[in-house]
Amino acid sequence: xxxRLTPMPKIEPVELPQDWQDFLDSIPEGGFxxxxxxxxxxxxxxxxxxxxxxxxxxxxxxxxxxxxxxxTARARYRKLTSE
Numbered sequence: 001x002x003x004r005l006t007p008m009p010k011i012e013p014v015e016l017p018q019d020w021q022d023f024l025d026s027i028p029e030g031g032f033x034x035x036x037x038x039x040x041x042x043x044x045x046x047x048x049x050x051x052x053x054x055x056x057x058x059x060x061x062x063x064x065x066x067x068x069x070x071x072t073a074r075a076r077y078r079k080l081t082s083e
Contacts, residue, residue, distance in 0.1 A: 019060065023069040039072055049077055 045066050052062045059070050066073060 019070070022060075022063060026063075026067060026069045026072065039068065039076075041076055046076070046080060049073060050080060053077060 048066065049062060052065075059073060063070055063073050068076075
């Protein structure tokens, strides 16, 4: 029976898509304490987020500049615009 087993091929590491890499880079070193909503936003980041969306910027570009993921930025935008 063991002659029918073949060794598993070696799997080479793959490069992550940029949006996944941005997401992983946005996670704090020790992880989130209570979820992504715990991220502290500065007044400058809030102003940039609102102005960039007003001008029609893409979410991926906004997130790259602020240093967060798409979901966190959209949630913050909704919170700012609903107040």
